[in-house]
Amino acid sequence: MKASCFLFHPVRFFGIEIEKGSALKHSGWLLLIHPDFLWNTQLAKTIKQYEYFDYSVNEALFLSEKERKTTITGIMQNVEQEYHSNIDKFSQGVIIAQLELLLTYADRFYHRQFITRKNNQP
Numbered sequence: 001m002k003a004s005c006f007l008f009h010p011v012r013f014f015g016i017e018i019e020k021g022s023a024l025k026h027s028g029w030l031l032l033i034h035p036d037f038l039w040n041t042q043l044a045k046t047i048k049q050y051e052y053f054d055y056s057v058n059e060a061l062f063l064s065e066k067e068r069k070t071t072i073t074g075i076m077q078n079v080e081q082e083y084h085s086n087i088d089k090f091s092q093g094v095i096i097a098q099l100e101l102l103l104t105y106a107d108r109f110y111h112r113q114f115i116t117r118k119n120n121q122p
Contacts, residue, residue: 029076033099043096043103050103052110061109075102 038044047053052061063072079098082091 029072031076031079031102037092038096041092041096043100047103050107050110052106061106061113063109067105067109071105072102075105 035044038047075098079095079102082094082098085091
């Protein structure tokens, strides 16, 4: 199974078009965070440092099956579990920590992709 990761700039609009009559065979996660959720957090200040938000909208980060299954899916399941738990004074911090971990892994994948591209050029 081919795994891809798309990361959109916080103020970028996107859409998904499905051809009429086509069978849907894709699955995955979509995580949307309202900017107010990040307000007054360290992540709100540091999120601008991630270069991949300026990555071309028609390109994706390609992940290994292991990265998809263990890393990304694990983080997304943690966010989902926390979101559906009873809210307490730690809820936002736990979700923010998971988001920071997700963004750090995405940064790793982003920089690796450019290293491998450079190595494949003649």
